[in-house]
């Protein structure tokens with residue numbers, strides 16, 4: 767995989783968004799068990815502060831989820847790193863993300879050289895994310911839709927990442943995975959969710975592994991402008 771990241775001047779950052787601050791985040795992630803150097807490298811170079819509102823930029827390199835408006839959040843860096851690490855174990859080329867949000871997770875995957883498709887139900891969030899992809903010169907394909915139906919036209923995918931929690935597995939998404947493909951998703955209600963990894967078997971069934979306890983915003987139906 768080839769890193770695909772061209773940094774514009776505003777992406778380099780100053781003060782609380784400087785390289786030193788990003789390096790510190792990477793050290794923290796390493797201490798918290800993230801070991802894939804490709805993932806750590808992307809987190810070190812990708813300007814997360816461009817994915818949040820300017821007033822929150824100084825907090826962008828804390829290992830925490832942050833609000834992005836419309837009641838949604840940009841996921842915690844550790845969660846992004848862990849989910850990405852799990853996906854990379856299967857050496858995917860083509861990935862579908864459900865829940866574009868700020869666009870950060872999609873940008874991490876694109877920076878790793880993957881072919882990324884992402885679906886977001888809130889139009890305004892998707893417009894902002896697309897602007898960020900353009901600023902960073904990233905080729906991420908995106909769609910405004912209810913991601914619970916996936917994006918069948920481009921499937922099957924080597925990997926699918928769901929960044930909002932559903933009470934149960936979404937069958938349409940499993941159907942868009944190739945045999946041996948991996949799906950990483952938070953599953954559970956608002957109280958307790960588990961990050962699970964599913965691998966699609968040849969017979970269409972799945973092998974499931976529970977990875978960690980997590981907290982995500984809910985996977986909702988329909989779209990809003």
Ligand code: SAH
Pocket residue numbers: 838839840841864865866867868869870871872885886887888891911912913914929930983984985986987988
């Ligand atoms: N991956 C994002 C995380 C955003 S939070 C990031 O890196 O910033 C989860 C996102 O999932 C929210 O933007 C929410 O609007 C979106 N979402 C929730 N249900 C959805 C659905 N059914 N289809 C598509 N997106 C959905």
